[in-house]
Structure formats: structure tokens, C-alpha cells
Amino acid sequence: MSNPSTPDAAEYSMEYAHIDAALKSRWQSFIELEKEINTFQPRQITDFFQEREALFAHLRSVNPKADDESLAVIADGQIISRADPNRQFYEQYDQRLMTEYVTVALLSHALCESAINAILAVCLAETDASALFNLIERADIKDKWQFAPKAVLPSYELPRSAALYESLNYLTKQRNALVHHKIQVHVAGKKIFEGSHFNREPYDESLRWIRRFFRLPYDLADHARNHLMPRFPVFVLIDRRPIA
Numbered sequence: 001m002s003n004p005s006t007p008d009a010a011e012y013s014m015e016y017a018h019i020d021a022a023l024k025s026r027w028q029s030f031i032e033l034e035k036e037i038n039t040f041q042p043r044q045i046t047d048f049f050q051e052r053e054a055l056f057a058h059l060r061s062v063n064p065k066a067d068d069e070s071l072a073v074i075a076d077g078q079i080i081s082r083a084d085p086n087r088q089f090y091e092q093y094d095q096r097l098m099t100e101y102v103t104v105a106l107l108s109h110a111l112c113e114s115a116i117n118a119i120l121a122v123c124l125a126e127t128d129a130s131a132l133f134n135l136i137e138r139a140d141i142k143d144k145w146q147f148a149p150k151a152v153l154p155s156y157e158l159p160r161s162a163a164l165y166e167s168l169n170y171l172t173k174q175r176n177a178l179v180h181h182k183i184q185v186h187v188a189g190k191k192i193f194e195g196s197h198f199n200r201e202p203y204d205e206s207l208r209w210i211r212r213f214f215r216l217p218y219d220l221a222d223h224a225r226n227h228l229m230p231r232f233p234v235f236v237l238i239d240r241r242p243i244a
Contacts, residue, residue, distance in 0.1 A: 016114035023107040027243050030100050034207055037093055042085035052079045101206055104213045109175040111217040115237050116144045119224055122233040123152040142168055156227045167212045214243050
């Protein structure tokens with residue numbers, strides 16, 4: 001891509017746009033899942049009548065010598081368990097929600113990193129400080145967003161107390177726990193391996209964090225854009241649609 005605003009007609013690669021498109025492609029499915037979860041109504045026990053009859057028939061076929069009363073107790077117990085609202089919710093939404101959570105977390109983290117790399121590369125190249133990029137590029141993603149832009153504009157700030165930093169810090173922890181996953185192992189009651197520290201939030205909290213993960217790359221880009229103009233490469237994550 002050429003940038004006509006620069007006198008030397010600089011050209012930039014934009015492969016990070018594929019990550020941008022991949023993240024945005026998940027938005028509609030997330031919105032639909034969020035709506036389902038927020039309007040979830042568990043089935044009543046009476047709605048399980050046909051399943052109970054089918055289960056009883058199956059138990060009768062594999063236990064021909066058992067009496068009806070004992071089979072009914074087993075069938076009723078299993079149906080009561082299946083009808084539990086918490087179990088219904090878990091079976092219907094847990095895996096779907098975690099699929100969205102993991103997908104969005106990984107894509108958001110990748111986009112956050114590729115965006116700051118693009119911003120720094122362009123800004124440093126245009127200020128004849130490109131030699132700094134190889135040093136900065138190795139830094140932790142949080143340090144890149146918090147400190148690296150100071151090489152372009154010393155007055156740049158991203159305070160640790162800011163909600164943006166909080167989101168980036170939490171996203172990084174969750175992403176690292178997934179990408180560098182280690183299982184926890186106990187032997188004879190003694191912990192042998194600590195394992196990864198992936199945090200499973202309550203469902204409503206997971207939905208809120210997914211929304212924050214969706215928005216984070218674009219919010220960070222807006223923050224940098226506001227602080228680094230006019231040197232900020234205006235094409236970086238300029239359009240967040242359809243993410244709201």
C-alpha cells in the first residue's frame with residue numbers, strides 16, 4: 001500500500017488486515033449467541049415427557065427382568081437431572097461461549113500486537129529512527145503499547161490505571177494461558193505441576209470480556225491516533241465496523 005501523504009511515497013504491507021477481517025467476522029455470531037444467552041428460558045420438566053418415555057423404553061429393553069417401578073425411579077432421576085436449569089444452560093451454551101471467547105481472545109491479541117508493530121514501524125521509519133524498531137519489537141506487548149510510542153512522541157501516555165491498559169493486561173494473561181497451556185497435575189495429593197492460570201469467569205462476565213476483547217485493538221489504535229497525530233499512520237485500524 002502506498003501512502004500519498006508522505007513525500008517519498010512510502011509503501012506499507014498490510015497483512016494484518018487479514019487478522020482485522022477475521023476478528024470482525026466473529027462479531028455477528030457473538031451478538032447472536034449473546035442474545036440467546038440473555039433470553040434463555042429453561043425447558044419445564046413437563047417438556048421432557050417424550051424423552052422420559054423413550055428412556056424408560058430403553059431401560060426396559062436392556063433390563064427385561066426388572067420391575068417397572070425400579071425402572072421408573074431410574075428414568076425419573078435421569079430426567080430430573082437433565083431438566084435442571086443449570087445443566088440445560090451448560091449443555092446448550094458452555095462450549096459455544098468458550099469457542100467464541102478463545103477465538104476472539106487469540107484474534108484480538110494478535111491484532112493488538114500487529115497494530116502496534118505497524119504503528120511503530122511507520123512512525124520510526126518516517127522519523128529516521130528505524131534502527132530502534134528491532135529493539136522495541138522484542139518487547140512485551142504491554143510495554144509496546146505503554147512505552148514504545150514515546151520514542152516517537154515523548155508526551156505519549158497509556159497509564160496503568162486506564163481501562164485500556166487493564167483490558168490489554170487481562171487479555172494478555174488469558175491469551176498466554178491458552179497459547180502456552182500447561183495442565184495442573186497432582187500425585188498422591190501433592191501438586192507436581194502448577195498449570196496455566198486461565199480464568200473461567202461467570203457467563204455474564206465472559207460476555208462482557210468478549211466485548212472488551214473485540215473493541216480493544218480499535219480502542220488502542222484510537223488512543224495512539226489521538227496522541228501521535230500527525231505522524232500516526234492513519235490507515236491502521238481506522239474502521240472498526242461492524243464491531244460496536
